[in-house]
Amino acid sequence: MACLRDPEHGCAWDRKQTLSSLTRHTLEEVYEVIDAVEQGDSVKICDELGDLLFQVVFYARIAEESGSFDLGDVADAILRKLLHRHPHIFPDGSLTSFGQPTELSADDVERNWELIKNAERENAARGSEPVSVLDDVASALPAIERAGKLQKRASSVGFDWQETSQVLSCLQTEIAELQEALANSDSQAQEHELGDVLFTCVNLARHLKADPETALRRANQRFERRFRHLETSAREAGSSVAESTAETLEHYWQAAKRSENQKY
Template structure:
């Protein structure tokens, strides 16, 4: 069995200026990012399909991305893969005092138990302390500062809301959130009626943000919910295509009413009605 060290050696060979791989040699941090995002989504896809055989492969592809970035950093004298491993281990030891009370791998917590709320509160306090120690007095760090701009918008909205909620900026229950969603929809409808495109875009963003907040209160992952809605749309649209193809009909020649009837038939077929 190969080890992580073999993978690191392989990466150094691929980047060897003398006899490495031409494609790997011309890559830089920015050029690899699209591949990294693709690999992340492929990992998510295999998990959602419970395709454990291919998950092993996809996790390897994702790990290779990390090794690639570390190699680029090492070449320009910033850090190595070993530094990455050390830093994440140190950080997780520090953030899990309920598991490693002495901050070492060998330490044990004993019989003392902590609630999930206590663990989450402690985690956030430790993270905030880390940020405070790294920031200057003139430049205080917001608790939202470490939410990446490059995250998908829905996932980023959820993460921003969760962080704000951990310091008390949140509705205590879902009922007021429903009111917010309805209010934002009314504002969107008014903006659309006004013909102001910029204002309409702003209000649509508010609707989406409020729906993400509702999903969070309902304990539903909005990204997962939307992906499943996409998959459902593909299945039902495919039913329409197959039904028309079986009769030798073209979709663009059908009335909206006939297409809607096929759509409703697809829904009924899925539900076993």
């Protein structure tokens, strides 16, 4: 990376990059890792993880050039964070204290993790403006991911539904409010209520211990498979989707679902 960024002999593209310009490439690499994992292709996973690691090295090199930090500082920061946030594994916050028995479940660990992070935020803000448990939830996160993080943070201090049935009831209420907005032809209210429905769906996913992003990606994949099947059915009938009636398309769609259920 130092060679690629070398002012005299380096690559013009690499020299041109900044911390800000890299962000879109980093996001792309993250999604490519996820895609490789979902495909179950170990060779591709390895390749994509290399691309993602390159992004980390790239950021660190740019920062090192300005004297901010280097790759060693990045590794040290995450080391200290992991030691501090796993007191059940490293009781005194050091690697040498590893090896003590622990009976904490994964849920217990997750709850403790949030409590420790809350304490870290309060310590960091001591003497300055009042701290919020919602501080540092990145605004640039995809909306579904950010909704889940906001809800998890609120839950860590006791603001949460106790039962999944309560979330379902809330969802039904939000859908009723959306229907009312639709009946009133109020576009602004429709967007508002639709947002509440989506936010509550994320909350429901959290209570079901399901990742909403994964659930939606898989729904996308199902839709794509079924729609491609529908297109094939229309072509085989000497027609197209655009030329088919609604009834015919529904027939093709149900056939696609039955075919998929047989395979999966």
